[in-house]
Amino acid sequence: MKIIIAPDKYKGISTSREIAEIIGNQIQKKFPDAQLLIFPIADGGEGTLSSVIYLLGGQTLTATVNDPLMRPTQAQYGIAQLPQKGTGIVEMAQASGLYHLSVAERNPMETSSYGTGELLLECVRKHGARHLYVSLGGSATNDGGLGMLQALGAVVQGKNPFPPKGLAGKHLSSITSIDLKPALKNLKNAKITGLVDVTVPLLGDHGAARLFGPQKGATPAMVEELERGLSHLENVLSEASGLPLKNQSGAGAAGGMGLGLLALGGNLESGFDFVARTIGLEDQMRGCDMVITAEGFLDKSSREGKAPVSVARLAKKIGVPCVAVVGAMAPGLDWLQEAGLTQVLTLFDGPISKEDKRRLEVPQRLAEAANKIF
Secondary structure, eight states: OEEEEOOOOBTTTBOHHHHHHHHHHHHHHHOTTOEEEEOOOOOSSTTHHHHHHHHHOOEEEEEEEEOTTSOEEEEEEEEEOSSSTTEEEEEHHHHHBGGGSOGGGOOTTTOOOHHHHHHHHHHHHHHOOSEEEEEEOSBOOOSTTHHHHHHHTOEEEESSOOOSSOOOGGGGGGEEEEEOHHHHHHHTTOEEEEEESSOOOSSSTTSHHHHHTGGGTOOHHHHHHHHHHHHHHHHHHHHHHOSOOTTOTTTTHHHHHHHHHHHTTOEEEEHHHHHHHHHTHHHHHTTOSEEEEEEEEEOGGGGTTOHHHHHHHHHHHHTOOEEEEEEEEOSOOTTHHHHTOSEEEESSSSOOOTTSGGGGGHHHHHHHHHHHHO
């Protein structure tokens, strides 16, 4: 019996690797001779760094950078040897993530992606990285990547003098020009790829400010100010880069960080597609008897590039049954079988957070769910 275990994380509760190991241990108790292939899956959101380094090999390193409110913090990044030698892996949430802030501190007018730019420079200057992968998820920012560009060396001019560090959402509408040449020089022609879990536009009701701004602490008035500011930044960066940045798919990822990466000549792709292609997941599935995947909360957004549904679609293509073990599931998901999910097991009736005491029950419930599968 050959079984692939390819879970995503339970956000803030269990890593994809922890989930895979618990499920794998239960299977081996029942079927000691089963061949288990463990692939902790990432889709571009939080947890991508640990999954990619585990799958590709390499090392996880730590640097002191600025958090979203420009306070010193320790952030991890990775250097891998695949898919190219000296590849830098940066998870935006490590430096600029929402988890750095208390609920009272959440305010995308004040938060900056500056620390993420510092991590990118660390990869290039210290390790000579020629290709940079940036996972865009879990951010506390809505600055369109402005802080990141400033950290890389871009010269940003405004109607009034700007601070030398930490440009944030409140500065977007005041920009008069951006010179990207110093940033590009500091990057030393490194190729940049943004890994996204959900493709969102920069502007509009499903864009960076209006859809995700409230989650980051934005009031309705802030949301509309950020919307105007991001629209202005799009125009300025289009002129500064000479690239067609308007209406680019994925530009709204991570509070508009997608736009900032595109302005540097980078490209955006599905985080899941990158991981699956790099490890040859489709070929690994051929000849296996079952695929098991996982996610913290399965809902309608899971169809838009999230890892578990992407795993299921790949399994369906090959004709292999796929079971998902999820923390919880939204009602009314009538598309699950069509997407390739043969069965879905839930641990709880509704989503839980890292503050919920029930999180302590996750390992036991996960083990019980793995037993039910067989």
